[in-house]
Amino acid sequence: MPELSVVIPTLNRGKLFHDTARQVLQQHFGDFDFWVIDQSDAEGRAANEALLAELNDPRLRYVHVARKGLPNARNEALARIDCRCVLFLDDDVILLHPDLLEAHVRAFGDPKVGGVTGRIVERSVRPNVAYVAAHLSPGGRTLTNLWGSEPQALLGLKGANMSYRMEAVHQVGGFDRNYTGTALLEDTDYSWRVHQAGWTLWYEPRAELIHLSALTGGVRVEDELRGEKWRFRSTAYFVRKHRGLPGVAKFAATFGAIALARAARWRDPSAVTTLLAAAQEGLAAFEAGPDEGIPAILTG
Structure with a gap:
């Protein structure tokens, strides 16, 4: 059993993923296996398989899954790995230190630690609070700042650079597939559980990387309205699931104002109806129940 399993879900990211994969294999820490969960189309899949054949590293494991979705890809990995802790990385990151993997593993030296996130330098997102954070405000706004220089406890992890003790994974189960589309907040949901x-x-700042937030591939959407629809849906679902009806009331006040502001900026009054309908979809998804199961056929 390796100390660590590194998991990268990938979807049509091409060279960006290939560069990330090479960097993982160049890390100083050696006691790990490396799982690629590929959801790419035929052309992307062929390129990824060719890369892994070229690398020819015994630590590599490759799985292609037809069902798209970031939570599903993570669960497909959890169904297969056998390790003490698991590290999820995005497929468009640049590792800034050759000891990033070791920094994650060392953080689990404290037996109380169940999850770790590293320092993330975002290409397109800037911190919006002055303290280290990766969680939601009472109204549902995302609070993010993973640029801090001091290790410390926090209330959430970010999926581009997060790891978990497998004991904690076995306790809480899999990622919730109800975070569809851009899968916004699927990492926040899991870390909160x-x-x-x-x-x-x-938070371990020595586990540092750059997140490129590639404009295509993965779960990105180019249309701003579509992106906001997924944000409204995911946030409504998260708030109802974890904060109950009082949380929904605060969400409604905050995101009602956001919907009006977006409609004014886009000069499209119908955007209010579209965004609020997306929030209703999130609330309805909660009523149907979470979908957090790790594939049983693979764990038996």
Whole structure:
């Protein structure tokens, strides 16, 4: 059993993913296996398979899955790995230190730590609070700042650079597939469940990378309205799931104002109806129940 399994879900990212994969294999820490969960189309799949054949590294494991969706890809990995901790990386990152993997593993030296996130330098997103954070405000706005220089506890992890102790994974189960589309907040949801189960979430700045936030591939959408629709849906679902009806009331006030502001900026009054309908979809998804199962056929 390796100490660590590194998992990268990928979807039509081409050279960006190939560069990231090479960097993982160049890390100083050696006690890991490396799982590629590929959801790419035929052309992208062929290119990824060719890369792995070229690399010819015994630590590599490759799985192609037909069902798209970031939470599903993570669960497909969880169904297969056998390790002490698992590290999820995005397929469009640049590792800034050859000891990034070791920094994640060392953080689990504290037996209370169930999840770790590293320092993330975002290409397109800037911190919006002065303290280290990766969670939601009472009204549902995303609070983010993973640029800090000091290790510390926090309330959420970010999926581009996050790891979990497998004991915590076995306790809380899989990622929730109800975060569809851009899958916004699927990482926030999972880390909050780990936190609620009694584990400490930890920020380790030595595990540092750049997140390129590629404009195509992965879960990106180019249309701003579509992106906001997924944001409204995911946030409504998260708030209803974890904060109940009082949380929904705060969300409604905050995101109602956001919908009006977006409609004014886009000069499109119908955007209000579109965005609020997306929020209703999120609330309806909660009523249907979470979809957090790890594929049983693979875990038996």
